[in-house]
Amino acid sequence: MEKVSKTFDYLVIGGGSGGLASARRAASYGVKVGLIEGSGRLGGTCVNVGCVPKKVMWNLADLAEKLKLANKQGFSIQGENAFDWEFIKKKRDAYITRLNGIYARNVEKEKVDYISGHATFLSPTHVAVEMLDGSGTQIYSAERILIAVGGQPIWPSHIPGYEYGIDSDGFFELEKQPKKVAIVGAGYIAVELAGIFQALGSETHMYIRRDHFLRAFDPMLGENIMEHYEKSGMHVHKNTPEFKRIEKLDTGALLIHHDDGTTREVDTLLWAIGRKPKIAGLNLDKIGVKYNEKTGYVIVDEYQRTNVSSILSLGDVCGKFELTPVAIAAGRRLSDRLFGGIKDAHLEYNQIPSVIFAHPEAGSIGLSEQQAIEKYGENQVKVYRTRFFGLNYAMVDPEDKIPTAYKIVCVGPLEKVVGLHIVGDFSGEILQGFSVAIKMGATKSDFDNCVAIHPTSAEELVTMR
Structure with a gap:
């Protein structure tokens, strides 16, 4: 040596x-x-x-969505809300x-x-x-x-022409905003980047192998996010045929060939199939x-x-x-x-909160409804759920409203909260506080005994029946 x-x-x-x-x-x-x-x-x-530049882009996408609703709420904003990708x-x-x-x-x-x-x-x-x-x-x-x-990021090297695409790292290297983009993947990275592209005005095609995404989370999250994505005009291609090959055209565009003979031309193809x-x-x-x-x-x-x-x-x-x-x-x-002399110091890998910066935002901590049933038995599990439109959409036309959905998963006679799943504005900020309570062993009665802050969306979590 x-x-x-x-x-x-x-x-x-x-x-x-x-x-x-x-x-x-x-x-x-x-x-x-x-x-x-x-x-x-x-x-x-x-x-x-990752997190930091992604959240920067999410904030801008969120602003873009709010700008689209401004004229319907008393503001007079003239012209196109064009986004300057190169500038940002x-x-x-x-x-x-x-x-x-x-x-x-x-x-x-x-x-x-x-x-x-x-x-x-x-x-x-x-x-x-x-x-x-x-x-x-x-x-x-x-x-x-x-x-x-x-x-x-993982790349699908078995697909001829896969190298013409980019991965999530490459998203941050894009010098110009693609007019038409395809995102392949069903996890939170795919969902987040698809939401950013769509909100900022790219024609967005999302390819998933099954009929729903975010399969690692409680199904309520994926269902509500997908509903809004499709309502906003995103093309979510479910049960997608296998990619046969990717062809780069003389124009620089990419032509996706599926094994069933169908094709689609896009400016950018982004692989988000795992890490x-x-x-x-x-x-x-x-x-x-x-x-x-x-x-x-x-x-x-x-x-x-x-x-x-x-x-x-x-x-x-x-x-x-x-x-x-x-x-x-x-x-x-x-x-x-x-x-440091702290003999037993270690991280306990349970009750860890996470947020999906999609549109709408979503958050989760603990067990999904199905995981709770599998762990404790169906007769021990009680689920509280609600779906509503927050007051921030009171002045918005019905077709433009984005719903909020909450689910509380409880177990046992004391109804200990073992899972909390939320979709809607400010989910990340809301979940951080409730996660402390859940980590401390909060029960449904603890939630109920907290006086609600009105008018907020989060008050629904302490008034749910």
């Missing part, structure tokens, strides 16, 4: 949400920490090609660059040694890093090494770290430990609730346990 350039107490591979959180927390305890990131910019998927891309990119700089300064301030390069394991305690600055390969060692490299852990090149087999051979997810216990004593792992690479706040919480608790 070549000479070691530097030895650390803790070496973190991956400068995304989880890796940064764990590295910074460890450094706060006086630990000598190294942080390796191979993309050249800190923040990971969330900051660069420049502003959004500049904003993300500023965030990258803030992360880099925080890492430096907290005395974490930032190493910019691609890591490969040489042993359970040694890593080779091919430096991005072209200076060659450096060897680093540590008593403990954390794998927090995140995930990446996979970013473990290629780490050389995990060499050091004996176990991972799921089918999915690639690194196998860890409740304390983020792999089967190799010096190696830990967390975040999207482990496949447990692939959400930024989950990775951050797991990273901080891990460092608290390893270096």
